[in-house]
Amino acid sequence: MEQNVIDASGLLAISTRLQRLSDQIRKDGLLIYKAFGIDFQPKWFPVLYTLYKKSTMSVVSLSDEIGYAHPSTISLLKELEKEKFIRSKKDKVDTRKRLVELTEKGTTLLSTMEPVWEVIIKATAEITNTENNLMKAINEVESSLKEKSFLQRAEVYIKK
Amino acid sequence: MEQNVIDASGLLAISTRLQRLSDQIRKDGLLIYKAFGIDFQPKWFPVLYTLYKKSTMSVVSLSDEIGYAHPSTISLLKELEKEKFIRSKKDKVDTRKRLVELTEKGTTLLSTMEPVWEVIIKATAEITNTENNLMKAINEVESSLKEKSFLQRAEVYIKK
């Protein structure tokens, strides 16, 4: 059971480890879409999937929904608009708001993607269905952090 | 129990979720170092910690050890050299190699960091010690992926 120094450092490197795993999964995700002949970038998923489920949303509410800072969402929307997967219109009641929705082309894309999602879900289930389930662990950790942040928890030990 | 669309999409968004969590932990990590008055960036951790444990290493072996592409390591080393935490010298046997090691200043920094690590370890343990342990889950998933990649697993379902 060989272990490198970073693995051995365990908790200290948790952020690095999470990022590495995220990248690896994202890259494989891209290859899976390609294998289905779908021209789709995994980073588009949160925006498109949310619009698929909720139809029309403003930029900020979409950002909140997917948990991104709004400028991140704006730049994704710009790409998606260029690809003609989404369109936007002004909110007539609150003119500050830009309402975003899928186009026909976007809706079509999303429906061709449904079988891919099934494959992704199965493959992910296979991978995460270990003794400690990754998705459940993420959910649990996120809810611990929501209750009391990492920093707040550390502060308790600092004061001692 | 309110849930946003992305959370509800579960496995599909796993890469996004991992990244978000990683960022959150990294940011809090930075704040903890600050709370101790240590001028240290979490991204330096893998390189410095590895050099602390293994003393002298070449660029590539260091990259392999921490699991980074070598250009990433090089750019970290550049910063760390500027901060005078590390220095490098030519390998006399294999002149292609650049051997990297901590300076006095680097070693001093690392030893002032040990108490911070203890705090980080405790706080992280608190957070990850849920029903499904995040660190264990990451280890398990990484070893599943080493055995058979995400794409290879998906291919099985595609062929059906």
Add this chain to the structure above:
DNA sequence: ATAATATATGTAGTTAGCTACATATATTTG
């Protein structure tokens, strides 16, 4: 009905990794 504040969107620039390519030196092979 102003003035002050809050919210929505947008732009610019940063970050922490990456891949692709280039070059120098070692090692292996015919």
Add this chain to the structure above:
DNA sequence: CAAATATATGTAGCTAACTACATATATTAT
């Protein structure tokens, strides 16, 4: 031992998120 290949390092530019700041419109408080 020369040619081919492999390894070590380095540079340039990409990516997918971010923060900080700016502006326009709504809402709230006096």
